[in-house]
Amino acid sequence: MKEILRNRQGLTEEEFLEKYDASMFERPSVTVDMLIFTVVNEEEENYRKLPEKALKLLMVKRGDHPFMGQWALPGGFVSMQESVEDAALRELKTETNVDNVYMEQLYTWGDVGRDPRTRVISCSYMALADSAKLNIVAGDDADDAKWFNIRYNITQEKKTITEKGYIAEKQYSINLWNDTYALSTTVKVVEIVEGRVIQTSREVVESNGIAFDHAKIIEYGIERLKNKIEYTDIAFNLMPELFTLSELQQVYEVILGKELLAAAFRRKIADMVVETNQFTKDAGHRPSKLYRFNHSWRTL
Incomplete structure (x- = not known):
């Protein structure tokens, strides 16, 4: 006969769950944000020369406050009845008309104050797609959806030796542009190493036209893509x-x-x-x- 376990108040698990008050703790909102990368052929005037490839990132123009008119990664809020991954797939389809593509979870972003509306925690995803198979359409809450070229450079780099390890600082310059719009940001990444313990932090030093803290997510996603291409079939x-x-x-x-x-x-x-x-x-x-x-x- 299976033993019935009771907590310090003498309640079984069933009794505990019946009495549980979810309002004891504040509930932060949860969102998903997607980095959708593709590679396309650039137009080439010399038809005898193979066209050059260009890495592009999909962005959506915000149609409402906050950051109205600025560009953000496709995404949205997770409902109580769906998993985080299902929310990512849903938002990907409704905001950009993209589905059935490779997608993996990147990182969870939870800085206090990252969204001026309320406390928001975001799970970011990276998707890779053959642009020839995509038909991009902006969703109801987005004014526009467009591909942006990417230029990504390290502009500053410093390493300081400490008593227990070192501190590595890198500053990245990211430019996003197409025929109509030009966006830019500078992201500083600090890595503190003490023995086997590594702490990494990111700071948006400057951002022009990119909403929320999405510049951090873009920097992180590009680094992940560059690393994974070396040892996987991504x-x-x-x-x-x-x-x-x-x-x-x-x-x-x-x-x-x-x-x-x-x-x-x-x-x-x-x-x-x-x-x-x-x-x-x-x-x-x-x-x-x-x-x-x-x-x-x-x-x-």
């Missing part, structure tokens, strides 16, 4: 079903912000791709062999 979520190795290398280069040696790159991704018997048919270009993602590469 980049293939940005590719069409068939692609050339040169196109794939360009995607890696635009995310990492540096040129890669072709021979070394092809050795690195050799197990991740499968050669097909198809070739490109672009006018003005020499036909190139097409490849597809190898879904079994992790077992090799």
Whole structure:
């Protein structure tokens, strides 16, 4: 016979839950915010030259206070009847008409005062998508939804040795732009290391046109994308079903912000791709062999 457990007040779990008063604690609101990345071909005047790739981020223009008229990441409030992930998928669809894409949770943001309306905790997500399959439509509470080019640089860097470890400070400059709008921000990241204990903090030093603390989320997401592309197959979520190795290398280069040696790159991704018997048919270009993602590469 199963033992019935009682707490110090002599209540069973069922009795405790019947008497539980949820109003004893304040309830912060919970939101989701999504970083949606894609890579597109930039227009090229010389049709004989392969188009350059550009990394882009989807932003929505706020249609109401606070930060009305500024640009924010797609997102919204989590309801009491849905999981955080379901809320992210719902907001992604309703605000931007995007669904069925790769998505992973990034980080939880809970600074007091990050939202002037009330106490808000936000779970951020990163999504990667092939832009050719997307049909972006702004939701009811957004004035507009647009892709923005990304320029991301470290402008200051300092490391101070301390008695128990060190303090590393980096300042990042992020520019977002398209044919109509230009946004910018500076984010300072401080990492305090004492033995095996690491504390990291982020501060928005300057922000032009970016709502809330979303500049921090953008900086964090770009760093996560750059790190994960080195050891996972995450980049293939940005590719069409068939692609050339040169196109794939360009995607890696635009995310990492540096040129890669072709021979070394092809050795690195050799197990991740499968050669097909198809070739490109672009006018003005020499036909190139097409490849597809190898879904079994992790077992090799």
